[in-house]
Amino acid sequence: MKRTVPLAIAIVAGFVLLVANFIPYAEDWSLTAQEWFNILAVGAMLLGGGNLIKLHLMKISSKKAGWGYSAVTILCFFLVIVVGLLQMGVHPSPNYPDFAWSGYVLEEGSGLWWIYAHMVVPLTSTMFAMLAFYVATAAFRAFRAKNTEATLLLVTAGIVLLGRTYAGVWLFEGWLPESMQWLRFDNLTVWIMEIPNTAGTRAITIGIALGVVATSLRILLGIDRSYLGQD
Amino acid sequence: MSDTDKPNKSNSLIWGILFVIGGLMLVWSMSTSRTGQVWVTPEHHAFSDTGEVNDNNDAVWKSIDPTAATTTDITWTTYEVVPVSELIPAMIDSGDATLSWSRTIGLWLSAIFTLFILSFLVGDNPAYKFAEAMVVGTSAGYVLVISIWDVFIPNLLGKLFPAMVQGWSLPGMDASAPAELLYIIPALLIVMLLWQLMPSGGWISRWPIAFFIGVTAGYRMIGYVEADLVAQIKAGMVPLWVTGDTGEFDFWLSFNACLLTIATLSAMVYFFFSIEHKGLVGKVAKVGIWFLMITFGASFGYTVMGRIALLAQRLEFLFGDWLHLI
Amino acid sequence: MYRILKDLDRRWIFLAMFLAVAIPVLARLVFPEVVSKQAKMVFDAIDDLPDGSNILLAFDFDPASQGELLPMAQAFTRHCSIKGHKQYYMALWPLGSPMVDLSIDTIEDEYPDMVYGEDYMKFSYKAGGEAVIRMIMQDLRGMFPLDSKGTQLDDIPMTKNIKNIQDMDLIINVSAGDPGTKQWVQFAATPFGITTVSGCTGVQAPQMYPYIPEQLAGVLGAIKAAAEYEAAIDEVYPSIAANKKAQEAKRRMGPQLVAHSMMIVFILVGNWIFFVARKRGEA
Numbered sequence: 001m002k003r004t005v006p007l008a009i010a011i012v013a014g015f016v017l018l019v020a021n022f023i024p025y026a027e028d029w030s031l032t033a034q035e036w037f038n039i040l041a042v043g044a045m046l047l048g049g050g051n052l053i054k055l056h057l058m059k060i061s062s063k064k065a066g067w068g069y070s071a072v073t074i075l076c077f078f079l080v081i082v083v084g085l086l087q088m089g090v091h092p093s094p095n096y097p098d099f100a101w102s103g104y105v106l107e108e109g110s111g112l113w114w115i116y117a118h119m120v121v122p123l124t125s126t127m128f129a130m131l132a133f134y135v136a137t138a139a140f141r142a143f144r145a146k147n148t149e150a151t152l153l154l155v156t157a158g159i160v161l162l163g164r165t166y167a168g169v170w171l172f173e174g175w176l177p178e179s180m181q182w183l184r185f186d187n188l189t190v191w192i193m194e195i196p197n198t199a200g201t202r203a204i205t206i207g208i209a210l211g212v213v214a215t216s217l218r219i220l221l222g223i224d225r226s227y228l229g230q231d
Numbered sequence: 232m233s234d235t236d237k238p239n240k241s242n243s244l245i246w247g248i249l250f251v252i253g254g255l256m257l258v259w260s261m262s263t264s265r266t267g268q269v270w271v272t273p274e275h276h277a278f279s280d281t282g283e284v285n286d287n288n289d290a291v292w293k294s295i296d297p298t299a300a301t302t303t304d305i306t307w308t309t310y311e312v313v314p315v316s317e318l319i320p321a322m323i324d325s326g327d328a329t330l331s332w333s334r335t336i337g338l339w340l341s342a343i344f345t346l347f348i349l350s351f352l353v354g355d356n357p358a359y360k361f362a363e364a365m366v367v368g369t370s371a372g373y374v375l376v377i378s379i380w381d382v383f384i385p386n387l388l389g390k391l392f393p394a395m396v397q398g399w400s401l402p403g404m405d406a407s408a409p410a411e412l413l414y415i416i417p418a419l420l421i422v423m424l425l426w427q428l429m430p431s432g433g434w435i436s437r438w439p440i441a442f443f444i445g446v447t448a449g450y451r452m453i454g455y456v457e458a459d460l461v462a463q464i465k466a467g468m469v470p471l472w473v474t475g476d477t478g479e480f481d482f483w484l485s486f487n488a489c490l491l492t493i494a495t496l497s498a499m500v501y502f503f504f505s506i507e508h509k510g511l512v513g514k515v516a517k518v519g520i521w522f523l524m525i526t527f528g529a530s531f532g533y534t535v536m537g538r539i540a541l542l543a544q545r546l547e548f549l550f551g552d553w554l555h556l557i
Numbered sequence: 558m559y560r561i562l563k564d565l566d567r568r569w570i571f572l573a574m575f576l577a578v579a580i581p582v583l584a585r586l587v588f589p590e591v592v593s594k595q596a597k598m599v600f601d602a603i604d605d606l607p608d609g610s611n612i613l614l615a616f617d618f619d620p621a622s623q624g625e626l627l628p629m630a631q632a633f634t635r636h637c638s639i640k641g642h643k644q645y646y647m648a649l650w651p652l653g654s655p656m657v658d659l660s661i662d663t664i665e666d667e668y669p670d671m672v673y674g675e676d677y678m679k680f681s682y683k684a685g686g687e688a689v690i691r692m693i694m695q696d697l698r699g700m701f702p703l704d705s706k707g708t709q710l711d712d713i714p715m716t717k718n719i720k721n722i723q724d725m726d727l728i729i730n731v732s733a734g735d736p737g738t739k740q741w742v743q744f745a746a747t748p749f750g751i752t753t754v755s756g757c758t759g760v761q762a763p764q765m766y767p768y769i770p771e772q773l774a775g776v777l778g779a780i781k782a783a784a785e786y787e788a789a790i791d792e793v794y795p796s797i798a799a800n801k802k803a804q805e806a807k808r809r810m811g812p813q814l815v816a817h818s819m820m821i822v823f824i825l826v827g828n829w830i831f832f833v834a835r836k837r838g839e840a
Contacts, residue, residue, distance in 0.1 A: 153531070
């Protein structure tokens, strides 16, 4: 029950998806499986939310260092849940104005929209914008031309960095002969992307594809059972 | 501990300088423009019952002129933002444009949160930690709410209880559709998945997890074989003797084709770890590494471009939308 | 000088990067754009279609990458609108649905003659990632019983006769990660041969090149390609060229140039420190 049934579920579900590519009669089963997958994904999000609450409540109750921030997390989480699920500030759909709950939850001016536009957007986008600074320190402190390979990487990066801006054109304006225009950094960048980059990425893509096939086969044949965990 | 985490006197000096410069910019901006203000114009909506009914036996309503609305009609007001560049005193005096307190407070909070996150660059501090805690809580809550309204209700509850869902939040559904009882299975699987949160019986969640794993393995195998294996091998087989439009041998196109083939094959040889990289294999693998380094260099260049665009957008928000400096 | 640079507090580097981006933003530095081959390929894929073609626009990105991707998403919307293409919007990321709303706002503001349900429509967010793509390639209504406004697809003029995504003439995917362009290539473009173009982040762009041209008709990689695409549109459509809101990517290239030059300086100075240290035996 604890291991055999889940193993059978994984193998059957996987083979249904696989076989549906070759036998049209199995297509309906695979469509059903994919619908259920979409619904279960919401379950995974509910689980994630539940875990979040559990972990942070444990931190608060044991008064670990920084427990105040856990309280902030939980407060924000429940605020968004309440505002969103109760559709605060949401007007009904113009097609069905007599149905109070028919509106679009992210309608401009609604409570959830306000939270999204004034909390989620600035917080998440600024978090990622910080990466520009870290990339700069990495360039200063870590990128060293220690050997041929590192030098190749840095020279390519330099050509691409300049080639993907107006500098790639401007640096060679007025003095580079027509026959040597291929040396212009923007043209070189195009060539680098189309030939060496495509070749290297293609090799990596094929390698990953072989790895995915091997891993999927191991799961479908019941060889890899790591997802079942320990008893 | 990084050098910016260590408490030192320079931190206080940096904070002092930042507050002074920031304060001066704010005062100058507020005195010369409507800094941080959001003005809106109201848009009134009104709907009247036509007396007809649709296929679900629900009343059909139509949009009417809001000035002609009566007490039996349904009305509400939405608000459109007036760009500051289009805001003129006449609009304010006539009442066409009003200051929206909720959006103004929201704009200031957005700017403050942005600065809280950026403050990490000076050093770790409570403001950043507070903002970080908010990111986690609000993002998780938002994703859950959207998933419930967009997926859980129409795709699960709508299949199991169509009449109830149609009468409550999705009036566009077909109320007479029969309940699809097969959807009890995903509902049960969700309950089993949530069992992981219980103190015991965690093994129950293996069933839905196994379903996830099996379905993913099944369709990914086909997707990767078709698009990333077969199609890529086919795309890699290019003619090495290339003729141009005139039908004559084109040196540079042929050179590129040969180089593409050599680079792909040598990079693939590098990834053959079951063969020792010695002799000819070692030399070919070395060439492969060189091409891979060029690949990674190009990736780095593009990555930098991406990160800087994100920073530029945030600064455009601070300088433009908030401070009206641009 | 060597000692100062070797022990440099990283906050000076942060400040330099901040100024390298902030000053061009404040000075509104803009440079001319030369349309590259890839941007032209993407432009032609949309422009060569007969007016009124069915186009699926899948916006798989969130606010974290909107600095890079929103300008190209808006450019796609304007290009499709001016060509009169029928636009079907969807999002596979929960935070992507509001990105679609921004495009719909653009249509309502700049193309008020277009009617929802006849010229453009939106599907709501679904959580299954690539499983959603796989399903809608066969059965649209199985995944989307209703549109984002709660109307049945059979009651919407532009979806009434659409059985699945194979009825689309083009797929435009704006992608920041997973699920994204790779999944659209794997489950839509390759097995069903639907022409697909992509706008993706700088991180993803190099990984998409092997798919060109058989599996992807073109890729816009990062903000530079978005600026080139805007330039390509401006060359052909003067009304869009006159629209300031349609030049967002071009505006962002000013800070890019200065910051990229700053990065080159950092790399050169960092390596100078390394070589001096090695010469002195300190490395």
